[in-house]
Amino acid sequence: MREKKSGQSETALTETGRCLADHILSTGPVTVAEYMERALGHYYATQNPFGVAGDFTTAPEISQMFGEMIGAWLADIWQKSGKVSAVQLIELGPGRGTLMADILRTARAWPDFHTALSVHLVETSPALRKKQAQALGAYAPVWHDRLEDVPAGFSFVVANEFFDALPVHQYVMQSGEKVERRIGFDNVAQRFFFTVEGDVTETSPVSLAVMDEICRKVSVHGGAALIIDYGYTEGAGDSLQAISRHRYADIFARIGEQDLTAHVDFCALRERAEQNNMTVQGPVTQGEFLNMLGIAQRAEMLCRKATLDQQKDIMLALRRLTAPSEMGTLFKVLAVMSKKV
Ligand code: SAH
16 A cells, blocks of 8 residues: 555645634634545535546446445345345445446346345435436435435445445544544644654444344345455554545545545444344455355356457456455455344
8 A cells, every 4th residue: 555644734724724723722722533524525516536537446436346246246145035026226425326226227127126126325425416317317326415315215335435425433542541633733833743752553433333223124124235445354443544636635635625534444343233133244345245246257248248358448447456465455345234134
């Protein structure tokens, strides 16, 4: 991985940065979680984060094969769970709607499954809701602000690069005591700074609350959830990072105009699901997951009908999604299932 940058920003404050600075100056330093929440709220509401011109590229934006594998995985569970006639397909943070579109196209191979599906999108950004409407309008999706708002029923929940956008709290041990790390603002130097330094541990209560809700949703009426993200299975320390134009950036720069994420603690999510009495599979690496579902064979099949240039693109995408040096190892997949399935 590249060195991540943190420290001081030389550039003028953004509007969100100014707002945050004023807030800190009047009420005191904020938690890392509050900093993330404020910066990201503005970011997703106003920026176009995806693709070459944006800040980052996600797996479904790399290749249709990603969504196809997930569609096949869901169809398999649907078959094993007695082919229920009404399935809520819920996506958390659907971005441009690409993953959902690929899943739905793949589901056509199982006509009864396809017919059973209703589409629910949990999305807070009005700008991204518009993009999702363009991609998925034909399926009459229903939007929700929170997972809690989705009606009860047999549900499949999919979350790709959603949990990394949820706020984390950071703690540092100081003289034998766990102290929460906060972010202050130096009005003379016009700079943000961390109130304490040291070995950092992170927790994300919001992520655990979302996991609780996922478990509640799929345990009452049946179903499953698939969580895919970059993350760790052993302590990772300080994982807060900013990404701008596909590069690591200063987390205190361009507040609200660049992406801010934390790695996902997959052990904590797994434990939480187990405490909720769910059947849990994984986390396994994204490479293992996609290979197990036959992504290499799918790539070969696509290549057969493709031009030489397209074949190159397909093989490159396969590599990006599965190679350990690319997304294959850093990204993990966790499956959570109701004991009824
Ligand atoms: N899953 C997509 C997009 C990932 S980016 C993909 O793989 O391409 C993160 C997405 O989560 C965006 O759609 C963002 O607007 C949404 N999001 C972030 N925080 C959210 C929250 N608290 N509630 C609902 N959606 C959120």
